[in-house]
Amino acid sequence: MFKSLHMKLMLIMLLLITSLMAAVGAFLTTNVSSFYIENFHDQMNDMFGSDTETDGTALAKNARFMSDLLSAAAAPDGAAQMQNILDANTGSLGIDFRTRNYYILDGSTGAALAESDEGDTILASTPNLLSALNGKVGDRSDVTANYMDVAIPISGGENSYIIYIRDNRDTVSKLNGQLFTIIMQALVIGLLISVMFSYLLSKTLVGPIEKVTEGAERLAGGDFGNKLPVESPDEIGILTGTFNHMADVLQDSLNAVENERNKLDTLFLHMTDGVVAFDHDGSLIHCNPAATQLLQRSVPQETVYDELFGSVYPLTQILALQRPNYADAEMMVGDKTLELYFAPFSDRASGGVLVVLHDETEHHRSEERRKEFVANVSHELRTPLTNVRSYAETLRDSGGDIPQDTADSFLDIIINETDRMTHIVQDLLTLSRLDAGNTEMTCTRFEFGEAISSVVRANALEAKRRGHELKLEPTQPLPLIYGDRQRLEQVMMNILGNAIKYTPDGGHILVTAGTAGEHVWMEVSDDGIGIPEKDREHIFDRFYRVDKARSRESGGTGLGLSIAKEIVERHHGTIRLARHEGPGTTVRLTLPIRQEGQNA
Ligand code: ADP
Numbered sequence: 001m002f003k004s005l006h007m008k009l010m011l012i013m014l015l016l017i018t019s020l021m022a023a024v025g026a027f028l029t030t031n032v033s034s035f036y037i038e039n040f041h042d043q044m045n046d047m048f049g050s051d052t053e054t055d056g057t058a059l060a061k062n063a064r065f066m067s068d069l070l071s072a073a074a075a076p077d078g079a080a081q082m083q084n085i086l087d088a089n090t091g092s093l094g095i096d097f098r099t100r101n102y103y104i105l106d107g108s109t110g111a112a113l114a115e116s117d118e119g120d121t122i123l124a125s126t127p128n129l130l131s132a133l134n135g136k137v138g139d140r141s142d143v144t145a146n147y148m149d150v151a152i153p154i155s156g157g158e159n160s161y162i163i164y165i166r167d168n169r170d171t172v173s174k175l176n177g178q179l180f181t182i183i184m185q186a187l188v189i190g191l192l193i194s195v196m197f198s199y200l201l202s203k204t205l206v207g208p209i210e211k212v213t214e215g216a217e218r219l220a221g222g223d224f225g226n227k228l229p230v231e232s233p234d235e236i237g238i239l240t241g242t243f244n245h246m247a248d249v250l251q252d253s254l255n256a257v258e259n260e261r262n263k264l265d266t267l268f269l270h271m272t273d274g275v276v277a278f279d280h281d282g283s284l285i286h287c288n289p290a291a292t293q294l295l296q297r298s299v300p301q302e303t304v305y306d307e308l309f310g311s312v313y314p315l316t317q318i319l320a321l322q323r324p325n326y327a328d329a330e331m332m333v334g335d336k337t338l339e340l341y342f343a344p345f346s347d348r349a350s351g352g353v354l355v356v357l358h359d360e361t362e363h364h365r366s367e368e369r370r371k372e373f374v375a376n377v378s379h380e381l382r383t384p385l386t387n388v389r390s391y392a393e394t395l396r397d398s399g400g401d402i403p404q405d406t407a408d409s410f411l412d413i414i415i416n417e418t419d420r421m422t423h424i425v426q427d428l429l430t431l432s433r434l435d436a437g438n439t440e441m442t443c444t445r446f447e448f449g450e451a452i453s454s455v456v457r458a459n460a461l462e463a464k465r466r467g468h469e470l471k472l473e474p475t476q477p478l479p480l481i482y483g484d485r486q487r488l489e490q491v492m493m494n495i496l497g498n499a500i501k502y503t504p505d506g507g508h509i510l511v512t513a514g515t516a517g518e519h520v521w522m523e524v525s526d527d528g529i530g531i532p533e534k535d536r537e538h539i540f541d542r543f544y545r546v547d548k549a550r551s552r553e554s555g556g557t558g559l560g561l562s563i564a565k566e567i568v569e570r571h572h573g574t575i576r577l578a579r580h581e582g583p584g585t586t587v588r589l590t591l592p593i594r595q596e597g598q599n600a
Contacts, residue, residue: 004206005202005205005206005209006198006199006202006206009198009201009202009205009206010194010195010198010199010202012198013194013195013197013198014191014194014195016194017187017190017191017193017194018187018191020190021183021186021187021190024183025179025180025183028179028183029176029179029180032172032175032176032179033143033172033176034143036148036169036171036172036175037141037143037148040094040141040148040167041139041141041148041150043092043093043094044093044139044150044165045139046062046092047062047065047089047092047093048062048066048137048139048150048152048163049139062092065085065089065092068085069082069085069154069163070154070155070156071156072084072085072156073154073155073156073157073159073160073161074156074157074159075156078156078159078161079104079113079114079161080114082104082114082154082161082163083104083114086102086104086116086163087116090116093165094167095116095165097116097117097118098170099167099168099169099170099171100165100166100167100168101115101116101117101121101165101166102115102116102163102164102165102166103115103116103117103123103163103164103165103166104161104162104163104164105123105129105161105162105163105164106160106161106162107133107153107154107155107159107160107161107162108133108160110123110125110129110133110162113161123164123166126138126145126147126149126151127140127142128140128149128150128151128164129149129151129162129164131151132151132152132153132162132164133151133153133162135153136153137150137151137152137153138150138151138152139151139152146168146169147166147167147168147169148166148167148169149164149165149166149167150164150165151163151164151165152164205236208231208232208236208237208239208240209236209239211228211240212228212236212239212240212243215228215243215247216243219247219250224247224250224251224254227244227247228240228243228244230244268286268288269288269289271288271290272290272359273290273356273357273358273359274287274288274290274291274292274293274294274295274338274355274356274357274358275287275288275290275291275354275355275356275357276288276291276299276308276354276355276357277345277352277353277354277355278304278305278315278352278353278355279350279351279352280319280350280351280352280353282304282305282306282315283304283305284299284301284302284303284304284305285352287299287303290357291355291357294333294336294338294357294359295308295333295357296333296334296336305353308355309331309340309342309355312329312331312340313327313329313340313342315353318342318343318344318353319344319351319353321343321344322344323343323344323345323346324343325343326341326342326343327341327342327343328340328341328342329342330360335361336359336361337359337360337361337364338357338358338359338360339357339358339359339360340355340356340357340358341355341356341358342354342355343356373542373543376542376543376558377424377428377543380424380543380557380558381421381424383552384417384418384420384421384424385417385421387413387414387417388414388417388418388421391410391411391413391414392414394410395407395410395411420555420557423555423557424557424559427557427559427560427563428559430563431542431559431562431563431566434563434566434567434570435566439570441483441484441487441570441571442484442486443482443483443484443595444482444483444484444485445480445481445482446480446481446483446485447478447479447480447481448478448479448480448481448513448520448522448591449477449478449513451485451488451489451492452472452478452492452511452513452522453472454489455489455492455493455496456470456472456496456511458493459493459496459497459500462497462500463500463509466500466503466505466506466507467505467506467507468500468503468505468506468507468508468509469507469508469509470500470509470511471508471509471510471511472511472512473510473511473512478513478514478515478520479515479520479593480593481520481591481592481593482593482594482595483571483591483595484567484571487567488567488568488571488591490563490564490567491564491567491568491575491589492522492524492589494560494561494563494564495522495524495564495575495587495589496509496511496524497560498560498561498585498587499524499525499526499528499585499587500526501554501556502526502528502529502550502585503526503527503528503529503584504528504529507526507527507528507584508526508527509524509525509526510523510524510525510526511523511524512525515593516590518592518593518594519573519590519591519592519593520590520591520593521588521589521590521591522588522589523578523586523587523588523589524586524587525580525584525585525586526584526585526586527582527583527584528583528584528585529547529550529583529584530580530583530584530585531546531577531585532546536577539561539577540561540562540564540565540575541562542558542559542562543557543558543559544558544562545558561575568589568591571591571592571595572591572592572595572596573589573590573591573592574588574589574590575587575588575589575590576588
């Protein structure tokens with residue numbers, strides 16, 4: 001209830017006013033009572049008291065009054081005479097017959113002989129009365145009593161009396177009652193004023209603080225636009241100014257953080273490596289599109305670490321690593337090999353783990369291809385080398401005993417094998433130059449049809465020797481194309497040479513050509529041994545041969561079509577196996593008529 005500053009202020013004011021009034025009230029009533037009692041005793045002292053002279057004799061203050069009383073006491077009707085004297089002095093004695101009365105009592109019994117009180121007051125034996133009965137003046141005051149009294153013993157002749165003055169303190173009680181009423185009224189007015197005052201105070205003090213609070217709430221909600229007005233140069237004004245400055249600094253910091261985040265988001269979005277972040281509980285924080293692609297699965301927000309990488313590396317072990325240490329592992333996803341790097345991204349408990357996924361498939365494949373290639377090259381060279389060595393050894397060891405024609409045939413084999421090796425090495429050189437991209441192409445404009453005719457002519461003799469029917473059927477006039485004629489003719493030679501080689505004697509070979517849009521094409525079809533379905537996709541691979549023995553027999557290296565493919569691709573063309581009705585093979589070569597950057 002008293003949580004707000006406004007209420008606290010009001011409560012403080014109320015407590016202040018109430019305690020102030022209580023203190024003032026207590027002070028006033030105590031002082032009024034003391035004053036009244038003091039005044040009563042002073043008055044009595046003035047009338048009945050005595051001063052002590054320098055010589056030690058007591059002298060009545062009001063000598064006449066006291067001598068009158070003493071002489072009246074000596075008279076036979078002393079009580080009546082004394083009453084007359086007291087009646088004559090009621091003003092000086094303050095007797096008002098209501099609150100203060102006098103009583104003339106018998107000095108030895110204490111019985112009332114005369115009195116000013118018209119009521120039937122029964123006198124209680126007070127300490128003062130008792131001391132007067134003992135012959136001493138009783139004028140002690142008692143603040144706690146609800147009355148005031150003095151008792152003076154008077155003796156005249158044989159008579160003894162007591163003059164007893166008693167005040168029932170009604171006047172002071174009434175006065176205190178009135179004072180209480182006044183204080184209560186003042187308290188009510190004071191309370192009203194304090195409520196108003198506290199309202200005004202809260203308006204000037206609490207109002208600006210409330211505005212700063214509202215501003216802070218807006219800030220927490222992300223609204224940095226509204227600045228708080230600085231209305232005064234006091235502490236509240238300074239607080240408001242500082243608050244505005246803090247909001248500016250906060251906005252700048254947030255903008256900087258936002259920029260950093262955007263930068264990172266863009267980086268994560270476009271990088272080819274996958275990035276997945278988890279918090280220390282293993283809950284997913286972030287997963288970029290590359291990671292989803294590499295993991296070949298959707299990664300919804302509720303995915304946890306163990307689901308993706310728990311089997312590869314336990315989360316607790318990575319969290320235990322000290323930065324910049326990291327762990328790495330390999331993971332197979334489908335046919336892909338992923339290299340994974342695990343690193344904690346903060347040493348604090350609120351940190352987590354970052355997993356970077358790198359696709360190593362291509363690297364692995366090229367590594368495998370490289371190994372396979374080296375193995376193939378070694379194998380291809382070892383066979384002719386072994387042959388050369390064994391025939392040369394036989395010749396050397398024969399010591400001239402071998403017949404000349406056998407020796408000649410051995411030497412022929414050695415020369416053939418050497419040629420074969422030279423052929424392989426030349427092909428390998430060509431390929432490696434094409435791979436390295438430093439093979440200069442000598443490009444010119446030439447007639448595509450003319451190039452085909454010259455290749456067909458060059459192979460006509462060999463085809464005839466094998467008893468093939470070789471036909472060239474250009475379907476339409478062919479345009480000039482731009483390219484390295486010599487190398488493109490080498491490609492055509494390879495395709496046509498293969499058709500002649502891999503077709504049993506007496507086969508049919510058809511060469512056709514034409515244009516299709518911006519391209520020219522050439523197809524070589526044969527009705528030879530054909531290429532089995534499973535080998536079709538591999539025949540452009542290096543050293544790939546369907547029938548190794550037949551290829552080697554016919555002088556093939558298994559590199560011809562891969563060289564052809566490289567050359568064609570350098571011309572932005574394609575070379576592939578076309579679908580073919582019946583037995584045999586059809587190879588189709590397509591080349592663009594124009595090349596990019598070609599000189600007219
Ligand atoms: P090679 O020097 O062995 O002829 P290529 O690269 O030219 O090497 O050819 C690769 C393989 O493709 C050959 O070994 C052969 O098995 C197959 N091939 C190519 N052309 C034909 C064809 N017209 N008919 C049947 N098989 C073919």
